[in-house]
Amino acid sequence: MPRPQRCRRVCEEPEYNVFSPDGISNNACVTLTVDEYEVIRLIDLEQLTHAQTAEQMNISRPTATEIYNAARIKIADCIVNGKRLVVSGGNYCLCSGGICGKQCRKQNQTIVCNKKGKDTMRIAVTYENGQIFQHFGHTEAFKIYDVVDGKIAKSELVPTNGSGHGALAGFLSLNMVDILICGGIGGGAQTALAQAGIKLYGGVSGDADEAVNALLNGTLGYDPDIKCSHHSHEHGGIGHTCGSHGCGNHGCQ
Secondary structure, X not given: OOOOOOOEEEOOOOOXXXXXXXXXXXXXXXXXXXXXXXXXXXXXXXXXXXXXXXXXXXXXXXXXXXXXXXXXXXXHHHHHHOOEEEEOOOOEEEOOOOOOOOOOOOOOOOOOOOOOOOOEEEEEEEEEOOEEOOEHHHOOEEEEEEEEOOEEEEEEEEEOOOOOHHHHHHHHHHOOOOEEEOOEOOHHHHHHHHHOOOEEEOOOOOEHHHHHHHHHHOOOOOOOXXXXXXXXXXXXXXXXXXXXXXXXXXXXX
16 A cells, blocks of 8 residues: 655745746646645755755655655746746645745744644654754754644744843743753753743753654653853853853753
8 A cells, every 4th residue: 555645835926826838828737736846946946955855845755855846847848948837736735824934935924833622742843954952942843743642743843043042041931841851951041931831841852753663662861950051151241152062961960
């Protein structure tokens, strides 16, 4: 039985969906699907890597490369052979606004996760390129996982839109997060998380997905006494920040 095809996440449907060569009146045309259009936009226009494009579209890297190669052949056919290009169809779903990453065309909107069920546990991880970002206060996005019956039911990327240390605990609370996994984190942020009822697993590094699975399996290694010893320096004007060292990996314990 063939494996079901994953829906490809697209920011927006194209504003222009028909392109015709000047002076050509033949009826020959090529159809570029919307997910193929999105791959071309991300790789050729936004200059993302294939891996980054795959992450943003919620597909595998080989799939992103396969879509990209097919799309380029279609575009070349239109340019070389004077065919009309129509952008239409495909297996895709639209993002709800800013969740897919830095190149989301809706990223300036306020993003809040959907409401969770009463039996759902929500886990947030400071996130960058598949890894646990190592400084809580500088994270540009969280990957948020909904867990039902001990298993990940779904996950999505939620950008912080520039929220800093003081606002991130409220941001997580607004998104109904129960647990945070991160690298280094300052004492003030820990207090804010505790007041919001969010359980902290700090001092963690490596792959974000693997960390969440380890937490669910009871094997996650973390530091219950995590402290960012350089945090005060960041605001002290002496040019030393946790972000420049990868807090959590160099003595911010």
